[in-house]
Amino acid sequence: MTNELYRPQFHFSPQQNWMNDPNGLVYFHGEYHLFYQYHPHGTTWGPMHWGHAISKDLVHWEHAPITLEPDEHGQIFSGSAVVDWQDTTGFFNGEVGLVAIFTHHDQDPDSDLPRERQSLAYSSDSGRTWTKYSGNPVLTDSRFPDFRDPKVFWHTQTNQWVMILASGQTVSIYHSANLKDWSFASQFGDGEGAHVGVWECPDLFELAIDGDPARTKWVMLVSIGNSPEHREGSRTQYFIGDFDGTAFKNDASPETVQWLDGGRDNYAGVSWSDIPAKDGRRIYIGWMSNWKYAQVTPTESWRSAMTMPRSLALISRKDQIILVQQPVHELNHLKLGTYKWNETIVEPGQNLLSKLDLPYFVIEAEFELQTAAEFGLKVRTSNFSETVVGYEMEKQEIFVDRSRSGEVSFHADFSGRHAVKAETSDGRLKLQIWVDTSSIEVFAGEGEAVITDLIFPGEEEQGLEIYALHGTVKLISLNITPLKSIWTYNGVPQSNV
Ligand code: FRU
Secondary structure (H helix, E strand, O other): OOOOOOOOOOOOOOOOEEEEEEEEEEEEOOEEEEEEEEEOOOOOOOOOEEEEEEEOOOOOOEEEEEEEOOEOOEEEEEEEEEEEOOOOOOOOOOOOEEEEEEEEEOOOOOOOOOOEEEEEEEEOOOOOOOEEOOOOOOEOOOOOOOEEEEEEEEEOOOOEEEEEEEEOOEEEEEEEOOOOOOEEEEEEOOOOOOOOOOEEEEEEEEEEEOOEEEEEEEEEEEEEOOOOOOOOOOEEEEEEEEEOOOOEEEOOOOOOOOEOOOOOOOEEEEEEEOOOOOOOOEEEEEEOOOOOOHHHOOOOOEEOOEOOOEEEEEEEEOOEEEEEEEEOHHHHHHEOOOEEEEEEEEOOOOOOOOOOEOOOEEEEEEEEOOOOOEEEEEEEEOOOOOEEEEEEOOOOEEEEEOOOOOOOOOOOOOOOEEEEEOOOEOOEEEEEEEEEOOEEEEEEOOOOEEEEEEOOOOOOOOEEEEEEEOOOEEEEEEEEEEEEEEEEEOOEEEEOO
């Protein structure tokens, strides 16, 4: 890794060349495996491989050799990986191993096979080497030209493997006893949620409500592809409901649309668990970009990064069940010494933070609302640029405004302001703002409102500001903490202070 401009310092990015979706996230024998859509021969999308990285703590990653390369069945599109604890596949002579379930994508116009089909590969050495299954593909359906991104999990209540995958603008669910033979179970999505583009990368998992394993709901994530009519580009929606092993039933009315992220750069994410129990935590990681402009972002030898890993949970509030996201606690290990402020009134025209200059850091703030119509923080500022994270009182929204965040001219739809409802609790608002060299992730309250956005400020744009407009706001507490880099350069660990 090198220390080049925009290289994320606490997010995963490929050493070089193009990356998109995270794939096959799995925890096995004390290691987290991250696979990802990878084009090893260029910095834009091209013939897809699975890249690979391994981590022991979800924060520091070691780059590993490419796992899967295109073959006679086509390119290797997105998919998932499971631990086959009971050797249901027979690949492991009664032992335990890893199985990847992925889409083979074939663009050969002369082929009369369906364009996308599901295949397997397996590893008996903790993900170091992989063998493609000789019986590939294991699932095809010629009705759907878009038939991809299988997410597979073991459904403990009915003792079988379940696969959910994207089929046009629906998701299809299948069952299997051995990952090789699949039978159709149900389809979901007609008339439900948003249909502004092709559905991609679905996920389905069970979460406890308020941490009580006796009360659970199922959450379905569905990413929606970029379409020219849709200025927002790619985004991920979610549904909360019930799943009996065969069919998913959405609790919300069909026309309800719920976005996982109020920003523009959290797509094709996947969830997984490192504690195989329904009250265990559910971790999530997304691709931190957007098909609208992903291929023209202003980096040179590499493109794209992943979001921070987050843990997902359900909480009940009034009569609603809400999906919340929080950065995983492991990220706290990156914290260096904290600058602290308590009980301060913020007034228009005054900046408490004028002496600070920081490239990557986390801000944890709690405000008590007073008369200010808008208040918040500006990060990576200079005389010419700023990324604004604010709260607008009248609309009860948090927002990120990246219109002056540095380099924004590479695509007409990049510049902008992205807002999402964020309720205050007893007149107070908590914000966590994680800023890396080319991204910002904002979590409000318990994580019920999240904004993930790329930004490309210059090296010298490192100022900070706290502001209030048309009135005052009371700062209850403010912690600003520089972070250590997760990378070493020439063997030397990096820190930014
Ligand atoms: C989502 C996606 C997937 C597909 C992969 C191809 O970003 O389009 O549907 O499998 O990327 O790289």
